[in-house]
Amino acid sequence: MKQPLASTPRPDRTTSILQRRILDGWIEPGTLLAESAVARELGVSRVPVREALFALERDGLVEFSDTGRAYVKDLSPHAFEELYVLRLTLEPVAARLAAPGLRGDLSALEKNIEATGRAASLIKVTHLDLDFHELILAASGNARLLKLWRSLRNELELWLGRLHRSKEIQTRGTCEETVSTHRDLVECFRTQSAAVCERKMREHILGWREWLPVLPGKE
Amino acid sequence: MKQPLASTPRPDRTTSILQRRILDGWIEPGTLLAESAVARELGVSRVPVREALFALERDGLVEFSDTGRAYVKDLSPHAFEELYVLRLTLEPVAARLAAPGLRGDLSALEKNIEATGRAASLIKVTHLDLDFHELILAASGNARLLKLWRSLRNELELWLGRLHRSKEIQTRGTCEETVSTHRDLVECFRTQSAAVCERKMREHILGWREWLPVLPGKE
DNA sequence: CTTCACCAAACGGTATACCGTTGCGAGTTT
């Protein structure tokens, strides 16, 4: 183990404000994010806005047209399936890699589960759910893998946020189910081999997909 | 199928020049890439340089210190193992996804193999090798997956370039072996199921790892 | 009513300028 395995690089105020606005749905998908307009809006110059737009493109929240204009990403169900396939590919591997190191110290995961049980809102549960998975990615010891996953997380949050707002997500038993399946996973890490943990994580992701509603979308 | 599945976004002159210089080893690993100095060197202002440095960080060729300074990435053997694990994770999945669509049109892959057979230098073979794999990633139909892979490719080229220059890579039979294993893969795509193609790709990556020399590095 | 041509506003790309901070080396002290 080396450093804390890549904390988010340099928290940029402009970027995080824009990110929040997009994730929270304050800006309609497909909206043009003109540098000048955003700069005026946020009270900064175009340069940090420019930087923020590039960072957000990397995180999949913004996409550029071939003429260099930035738009808030408009996700299609197909794009969601792509994300899902990647979760299903990366996370079981992360679970396998993380298993040996995790066996000895599951306190972080347990603390997360506890917090999930106390969570008041569904959106909070969602964030804690993703935090749980990110803890495992971080424990994998593969910084590049964690980096790839982080670049997917934002897009996932974008989707889940929209689902929540459109009330198309089922809230019944969500928290309890999350807590119990996560408990299963922790138990698996505590007692089972890495290969079993890998399979367990795969099943967990499969179950998560099943739990999601039919996906809306314009495409 | 939709668009050509994400051609490299907007080819930026400054970025590609810097990228080339790093990949070709003209700049020592760990070197500070000061915006002003690079800007003077390339005859542009700091703004495009800034943009280029961010893009290169995304591609894993540059890393920023916590004070915002950009350095040419200094790869450790551990970092290479991380990349290898990710190839081993992503590419078989890509092969499985690409298999159905590829069965009908293998001409691009065959053309690549033909070019590999005619390649003059080992470095050219390496590039064509990566091109071959990228064709499969692109054929997977998963744009996000392709994007992730592309973000790994640059780092791989960085490694392979350094290996070539340090003469620590075996050149004997490299070209022939690449051509023959790739031919196997194409034959697999032509006649076998997606699941078989996935396994075949996994074996191919495993073999590639085996073929690499013991990795040098300061860490 | 539709289509085309043209023009003005807006946008992105880039250069330049200013400022606070960092980092490094020279000079001094112990």
Add this chain to the structure above:
DNA sequence: AAACTCGCAACGGTATACCGTTTGGTGAAG
């Protein structure tokens, strides 16, 4: 001779300004 300090040079962050291109709307022609 080693360590500490002070100061300056250089860097990154950001604002502003200029230019070429794109875009969207308007008015005229078919």
